[in-house]
Amino acid sequence: MTTNAVVVCTWSDARGDVLEETEAALTLARRTSTALGTDFTWLVVGPLPAEAVDIAQRQGVASLEHIEDPKAAAGQADGFVEGLTQYCAERTPKLLLFSQGFDVRLVAPRLAGRLGAGIVMNAVDIEASDDGALNVTASAYGGDTRRVYALAGTGPALVSLLANAVLPERVDGAPSPTVAPVAVDLASVEERVRVIEAARTEGPRLEDAEIIVAGGRGLASPDNYKLVEQLAEALGGLPGASRPLVDEGWVDSSRQVGLTGKITRPGLYLAAGISGASQHMAGCAAAKSIAAINTDPDAAIFRYARYGVVGDCLEILPELIRAAKQGS
Amino acid sequence: MRIVVCIKEVLDPDAVNNYALAGRLEIGEDGKSLTQTTIPQLMNGFDEQAIEAALRIRDAGVECTLCVVSVGADPSVPLRHAAALGADEVATIAPPSPEPDSHTVAQLLAGYIRSLGGADLVLCGRQASDDDQGVVPALVGELLDMPVVAIARAVEQPASGTLRVTRVTPDGDEIVETSTPALVTISNELGDPRYPTAASKLKARRVQPKALTAEELALEADALAPRVALTRQFVPTVQGNCEFITGDSPAELADRLVARLREDKLLA
Ligand SMILES: Cc1cc2nc3c(=O)[nH]c(=O)nc-3n(C[C@H](O)[C@H](O)[C@H](O)COP(=O)(O)OP(=O)(O)OC[C@H]3O[C@@H](n4cnc5c(N)ncnc54)[C@H](O)[C@@H]3O)c2cc1C
Ligand SMILES: Nc1ncnc2c1ncn2[C@@H]1O[C@H](COP(=O)(O)O)[C@@H](O)[C@H]1O
Numbered sequence: 001m002t003t004n005a006v007v008v009c010t011w012s013d014a015r016g017d018v019l020e021e022t023e024a025a026l027t028l029a030r031r032t033s034t035a036l037g038t039d040f041t042w043l044v045v046g047p048l049p050a051e052a053v054d055i056a057q058r059q060g061v062a063s064l065e066h067i068e069d070p071k072a073a074a075g076q077a078d079g080f081v082e083g084l085t086q087y088c089a090e091r092t093p094k095l096l097l098f099s100q101g102f103d104v105r106l107v108a109p110r111l112a113g114r115l116g117a118g119i120v121m122n123a124v125d126i127e128a129s130d131d132g133a134l135n136v137t138a139s140a141y142g143g144d145t146r147r148v149y150a151l152a153g154t155g156p157a158l159v160s161l162l163a164n165a166v167l168p169e170r171v172d173g174a175p176s177p178t179v180a181p182v183a184v185d186l187a188s189v190e191e192r193v194r195v196i197e198a199a200r201t202e203g204p205r206l207e208d209a210e211i212i213v214a215g216g217r218g219l220a221s222p223d224n225y226k227l228v229e230q231l232a233e234a235l236g237g238l239p240g241a242s243r244p245l246v247d248e249g250w251v252d253s254s255r256q257v258g259l260t261g262k263i264t265r266p267g268l269y270l271a272a273g274i275s276g277a278s279q280h281m282a283g284c285a286a287a288k289s290i291a292a293i294n295t296d297p298d299a300a301i302f303r304y305a306r307y308g309v310v311g312d313c314l315e316i317l318p319e320l321i322r323a324a325k326q327g328s
Numbered sequence: 329m330r331i332v333v334c335i336k337e338v339l340d341p342d343a344v345n346n347y348a349l350a351g352r353l354e355i356g357e358d359g360k361s362l363t364q365t366t367i368p369q370l371m372n373g374f375d376e377q378a379i380e381a382a383l384r385i386r387d388a389g390v391e392c393t394l395c396v397v398s399v400g401a402d403p404s405v406p407l408r409h410a411a412a413l414g415a416d417e418v419a420t421i422a423p424p425s426p427e428p429d430s431h432t433v434a435q436l437l438a439g440y441i442r443s444l445g446g447a448d449l450v451l452c453g454r455q456a457s458d459d460d461q462g463v464v465p466a467l468v469g470e471l472l473d474m475p476v477v478a479i480a481r482a483v484e485q486p487a488s489g490t491l492r493v494t495r496v497t498p499d500g501d502e503i504v505e506t507s508t509p510a511l512v513t514i515s516n517e518l519g520d521p522r523y524p525t526a527a528s529k530l531k532a533r534r535v536q537p538k539a540l541t542a543e544e545l546a547l548e549a550d551a552l553a554p555r556v557a558l559t560r561q562f563v564p565t566v567q568g569n570c571e572f573i574t575g576d577s578p579a580e581l582a583d584r585l586v587a588r589l590r591e592d593k594l595l596a
Contacts, residue, residue: 077476102498106478109430109463113470118555119430135559140459141341144348146383147360147459148560192475192510197503205498211595235595243516252480253496253517256512259460259517264496266552268594278345289594292570300349303568307588309581310572319582324595 005041006033007093011074012046023168025099025161026059056177058170064177071186074103078191081110083184093156100160112158118151119158124165142259142279163263164286194206197311206262211237218273224249227317234324244275270314276301329448331382333396335375337403338458343367360561371406374453378514380521381483399433412524412532419538429554434467439545450511469511481517
């Protein structure tokens with residue numbers, strides 16, 4: 001049995017995109033395990049997806065493990081924490097790497113508490129030093145700064161990797177991983193938090209959108225958000241928003257882009273009346289291209305933008321809607 | 329019921345943002361601290377909302393004792409603000425080192441809550457706006473063996489002892505229930521926190537926060553040992569290569585922007 005391994009932990013999910021985010025974590029884990037000279041394991045909680053073996057192979061995973069117990073599923077925090085505690089007691093991994101998502105924000109820190117383990121969230125990179133210590137670079141102040149944390153000690157270190165921080169890289173010619181189920185005993189676990197009304201997933205997710213048109217406080221009134229929605233529709237994209245619009249109740253919180261909202265990665269992010277605060281950019285800086293409309297030529301958003309339009313978005317958005325509908 | 333709210337004093341994130349964008353954010357000689365004395369300290373925004381969540385439970389007619397606690401060098405300003413808002417006790421715990429890690433902070437907070445004889449409800453912010461970690465609340469929950477409900481916009485305490493919490497998830501709101509004692513973290517969707525009245529502010533000026541130490545909380549050095557050490561902090565570069573679109577009218581600007589985006593195959 002392997003000990004001291006670098007373990008990437010993910011849940012399997014009906015959505016393929018969860019696996020896509022996983023590949024970034026697998027790439028970073030492979031680099032770390034190579035630097036440390038330790039084994040590289042991918043632990044999937046839930047049924048093993050059909051493509052997992054292929055993904056594991058192209059990421060150079062040596063051993064693919066899975067915990068089938070439905071009590072450890074995503075959202076079952078007590079079951080997951082207990083299951084992983086048992087796993088860590090048996091395997092004593094060196095590093096447990098998560099791909100940061102909504103559930104991870106809760107269960108990874110809880111697991112750290114249960115294990116008494118060091119943890120770093122919002123990680124963007126890991127470097128292993130010669131003495132085996134892990135130096136984790138993480139985003140702080142909404143992205144204004146990066147902090148480097150040293151995780152020393154014996155117990156497992158827990159790290160949660162920010163979405164879009166690492167580009168997945170494949171390896172050629174790696175052998176097929178060994179595949180093995182891992183048994184955990186969750187018979188005595190009773191979830192203490194009960195879901196009374198589940199969140200209803202509504203339509204396509206911002207995280208998957210190729211085009212996002214986002215509006216900010218520069219729209220000046222809730223009515224004007226319609227322009228953002230109309231342009232998004234005309235371009236075949238989705239509408240997003242900065243946090244003040246959510247705080248003011250103009251739009252639903254599922255539209256919020258940023259540090260505490262959605263972390264997106266569209267081809268095009270068109271921002272209208274958004275200043276470009278770091279906490280907002282944390283959710284869209286990974287876009288391939290950002291186009292920004294702002295009355296202030298010194299607005300921070302132009303630092304991140306590929307294209308800038310200095311002007312009143314209330315005048316330009318209607319014209320963009322017209323131009324978009326005209327076709328090429 | 330007893331409600332404990334954990335608050336952290338942080339550097340004003342907007343000021344940090346402005347300095348960073350202007351390329352003038354200063355990192356001290358230790359290579360890790362932000363040293364600008366012109367950046368004010370504030371109560372972490374989500375923590376202000378955590379106090380607000382507690383006050384709303386009180387407003388709803390639930391009789392409660394409200395204790396507000398902060399681990400830090402001298403968080404008396406935000407603690408007096410909490411007192412002015414109606415906290416029955418405000419307490420500060422000196423950290424054993426200037427930069428305690430999440431585990432150390434959580435041990436101190438849990439030690440304080442134990443010293444009170446426990447709490448029915450612990451409220452925290454979803455994350456601190458300096459480190460953005462969102463780790464301390466879960467660690468406190470584990471130490472006190474409380475269920476943790478993260479990222480809430482509403483917390484109701486009906487008479488039954490069951491806590492009803494609305495969580496903000498990426499897929500919309502989720503309503504959950506759990507029994508108390510429990511720990512809940514608050515997100516900005518809770519809404520604006522209230523301000524204290526001028527009279528209560530004046531009265532709170534005289535409040536001296538109860539000052540506690542690790543020894544008084546019966547915490548061993550072992551338990552307080554940090555797991556994570558901050559070694560360096562730096563400002564990442566943002567590479568700007570913005571091409572400004574020019575034109576004489578909104579229509580022209582729009583046409584030119586759309587044309588450029590189509591050339592780049594970003595639009596069909
Ligand atoms: C811990 C923490 C977490 C946060 N998380 C998030 C998050 O997840 N997402 C998020 O978005 N924010 C977040 N914020 C808030 C963030 O710091 C900013 O306050 C927010 O993003 C600003 O939103 P805005 O750009 O819409 O508004 P403002 O900053 O007010 O900017 C409005 C912009 O519109 C421009 N403008 C005005 N009129 C017009 C016009 N007619 N046409 C064109 N432009 C115009 C102005 O020049 C200005 O640049 C967070 C803050 C903290 C402290
Ligand atoms: N030093 C501290 N004193 C009191 N509460 C804290 C402290 N640090 C963190 N917290 C609480 O834990 C939350 C999350 O902080 P963090 O894990 O640092 O992101 C904060 O919003 C506070 O409610």
